[in-house]
Amino acid sequence: MNKKYPEYKQLNLPEIANEIEHFWAESSTFQKSIDEREGHESFVFYEGPPSANGMPGIHHVISRTLKDLVCRYKTMQGYQVKRKGGWDTHGLPVELGVEKLLGITKEDIGKKISIEEYNATCRREVLKFKDKWDELTRKMGYWVDLDHPYITFENNYIETLWWCLKELYKKGYLYESVSIQPYSPAAGTGLSSHELNQPGTYKDIKDTSVVAMFKAVKNDSSKWLFEDSKVEELYFLAWTTTPWTLPSNLGLTVGPRIQYALVQTFNPYTHLPINVILAEGLIPKYFKKENENGAVETYNSEVKELPWRILALINGEKLAGIKYEQLLPSAANTLEKIREITPNAEPFRIITGDFVTTEDGTGIVHTAPAFGADDFKAGQKNNLGILTLVDKEGKFVEGVGEFSGRFVKDYKDEKNYTDVNVDISVKLKKENRAFKVEKYEHNYPHCWRTDKPIIYYPLDAWFIKTTAVKDRMIELNKTINWKPASTGTGRFGNWLENMVDWNLSRSRFWGTPLPVWRTGDGEEEICIGSIEELRTELQRSFDAGVMKPHEGKTVAEQIDELTSDLHKPFVDKIILVSSNGMPMERVADLIDVWFDSGAMPYAQLHYPFENKKEFKDNFPADFIAEGVDQTRGWFYTLHALGVLLFDSVAYKTVVSNGLVLDKNGNKMSKRVGNVIDPFETLDIFGPDATRWYLITNASPWDSLKFDIEGIKEVQRKFFGTLYNTYQFFALYANLDQFSYKEGSIEIGHRSELDQWILSELNSLIKRVMENFDQYEPTHAGREIEYFVNEQLSNWYVRLCRRRFWKPVPLNQNGENIIEEMQDKIAAYQTLYECLDTISALMAPISPFFADWLYKNLNGVTGRQKENSVHLRKFPIYSEAIINHALESRMVMAQDISSLILSLRKKSGVKVRQPLQKVLIPSHGADFEQQILGVAKIIKAETNIKEIDFLPADNDFIKKRVKANFKSLGKKLGSKMKWAAEKINNLNEIEIDQVLSGTFLLNPEFSKLKEEEIYINIEDVEVTTNEIPGYEIAVKGSLTVALDLTLTPELEKEGFAREFVNRVQNIRKDRNFELTDKIDLIIEDKNPAKDIIIEFNEYICAEILAEKIDFQKQVSEASIIEVNNDQITLQVNKKT
RNA sequence: GAAAAUAUAGCUUAAUGGUAAUAGCAAAUACUUGAUAAGUAUUAGGUUGUCAGUUCAAGUCUGGCUAUUUUCACCA
Incomplete structure (x- = not known):
């Protein structure tokens, strides 16, 4: 007894996934898929x-x-x-989660809870x-x-x-350096960018802003600037919202591609005549248009509005290198002091930077490298040095004159705090160094714990010098x-x-410790690269007496203990010893x-x-x-x-x-509640449909609007169809006990349709492989979908249905006719091969369903030795099976059939009603040959008896031609429009000339002094849009004309088919088995008796009736209606 | 503020610079029926986000703008 292909009541994708998941687990399929590839x-x-x-x-x-x-x-x-x-x-997300869980803040770690306990919680959480x-x-x-x-x-x-x-x-790629980081002087701690992005940290505040005047130094490199515009002195205007950074100023940055203007005007506070440089585009911010070229002579302190005049325009790039006088010199910011920190620094220069904009300010950026990331970068790049005249508490250091010791912002909630920024501004005003002082409202980050404004501040950090290998x-x-x-x-x-060095340092607790130990004076340090090395160094440390043995434990035991967990706080208990016996402690950082x-x-x-x-x-x-x-x-x-x-x-x-966005294209967020629960989705639709949907709906890199409806569609359309196709196969294969035990029939001996679907199948394999190889799974999936839905199910199976369920006729000796038998086997083999291959092609995307399909098929035939599709080799296409001519022929058949069906629809003639013929205007012998190859299919599909061609040179139909833009456009260029118009208006005689040879489009070429333009059949597209006396349908160059004449013969045949259909319905209603034979008894007085007798043989074969009897009276009768005739009959199942 | 991606029918989506822009879903209508919780056909649905430019020819190439999303920055 043969095994049977499993048949199912309905498709249940989650159930399939479940079943296959268990199968994989039981037979370690995943493990096998790796082990079997060993070597x-x-x-x-x-x-x-x-x-x-x-x-x-x-x-x-x-x-x-x-x-x-x-x-x-x-x-x-x-x-x-x-x-x-x-x-x-x-990392931080873990730590923040734990802080929340324990209800603590970073401050509490090491106080309310030990680091050891805290880290243990992290490890657990x-x-x-x-x-x-x-x-x-x-x-x-x-x-x-x-x-x-x-x-x-x-x-x-x-x-x-x-x-x-x-x-x-x-x-030498690991180094310690300063970097500019958000820092909260009030809390005395640096802040991570994550902390800075807490809600509510950015607030609108009003700050005192200053446009300061930096006096240019006249020397060899700047002489031209003074001399060109005939001025004795000039100032650069630079704007800042943090005047407290001005003492630390070391440079001015201009945009290399920004145009600057030298403007003659007055200082609004001192009323002294001045010449200032600022971005030309920002002049309207400070000067009124109507005062341009105003009365300079009559300006005095009573005049409110400043007269001004442009003396020169200068490109930013040209300003680079010019020196200026220090704005707020003091003991702490002398050149000597600067060079103590940064030897050879060259501060107080104009430099260029791409980050400069003319959005606000003056287009010249005050650059204090210590207090801004951009400034720092620019400072480093241009060797400006660095000055940090503010300490970690947020107050000016010693040596900044009258400002020393004052807080740059009110960090301590002092009762009588006066803003040092205001005082700096006043000082500048008095010194003729302020051009504009005003309150400026802007968005500024605040420390989320103290609510005080943060500052950007240089902090020590460890870096990896990625910039060293940037080019590589x-x-x-x-x-x-x-x-x-x-x-x-x-x-x-x-x-x-735009890479910068990688800042590795994190001052947290739960992370990989930086394995650097160094002496207190920083003279000696060691980077540990292995546990072994650490143990050796530890041993040395014990030997040197730096590490003291605990009571009751041997040194070896302690070393084991200390190196058993490389996290804080344990690693921090390890003190190593330097070459000269000094203790070395680990630097505080995590990475x-x-x-x-x-x-x-x-x-x-x-x-x-x-x-x-x-x-x-x-x-x-x-x-x-x-x-x-x-x-x-x-x-x-x-x-x-x-x-x-x-x-x-x-x-x-x-x-x-x-x-992945929600179906409306919005970001999914818990707050909005549009989050899709993956577990729920997988439970309802199964992983296969979900995966298929995710992959085929949009390319992976496009954002995907996730819509449950889309998964439903995939489930119904693709998996439903594939499942149906399998069910269809299983149903009949089980009846016929097909188990692929016969030898595989050569492709050449199979029917045209078999050859076609196998050709398409091999083309599909090729395309799917190419797409997978190029990491384009979306296209691969869509190809498979198209094949299954359109080609396999909707064309091959539909057209071949009959081959599967029709019993094989017998010869006189009561044996199966060999050829018919072979054809049926070929159909089974072909469909089997398609399904089997599909299971492999789809396996990467929908692994459960693919394996289910594979196992159902292979479980009966045992053609593959692997028990899972995933252990199989991916199908290999055979170029020999791909038949492009056949494929395009079939497209033709589909097009023609579709045209004929649309004509039937339009004129209301049912498909069951046979029609005599269809006329197709020919495009030549090849064209006719192509169609003849699929004529049988077209006839069967559309219930037409013959296909006739109208020869190309007939004068019966009307042809039209249209320009082929692609071929003509290249040749004609600008004459294209003219030619298209001309071609559209060709008369029939001219069209024939074009089609039969070459045609001169511009006979008057010599008069117009043009080249001759010849066109031939390649340059036009021919359509037929009129055939007198026929209903026609057109698709591209293909035209179909249907003969709708119904002869009595055709009508009778149509009747017979309708009759068969009705009887089939009765069989089905009564739940007869497919193979049940019947007897048919029909009431004698029915009007169609003659037709039924005439088509007796055909009808009996279709409905599996042994004979049809006519009787006067029929008991237990059914009444059917065919073409308005009532027929009373009785259907009896033969036992 | 900067950079990147995307924008085609109600929805999803296709289109080497070349005819009148491709399909599916949803909608409407009809058909079909031994694959039936399916299928087929027909109809309707489009200023290809917007404004310019290049070209004989633009959904496609270039630029600007708008919207959505992302990443980075928030700084003078």
């Missing part, structure tokens, strides 16, 4: 570690589907694809939702190794990070295959171009968590302490994929470390997927 070429994939302290969302499903499908595809292609999962466990993540991973069918993930807080992982850091240290990073980035390419060149490329994940290629393998060979085989990655938000996160740190450590890319292809 094969590997395809390297890196999993970007998610943080498990938050719930997974629907956007995780899309990026994971993408990762999974690539890995599954490559596995099926024969590569070994290892997929180690990972967890990102350090960080994997809080790991179960949920694992569940999602399983449910959505994401194959990744969950049992041996890398976890960034594990000692081995940290050890590799330390190794990386030491490598960088050895190369840019160069290597060009070798990376970015999907989409614009992210690589644009977002990422621009980022690289940026992005370093953790960026180093995963090395750390996940505990390289170089283990797995040296594995690492060699697993670096760089062939493929990674994450959300586009990782561009400057993980993608960057991976790349940076790859280049810094190994002078290599870390990944060859990277796909950055876009965002």
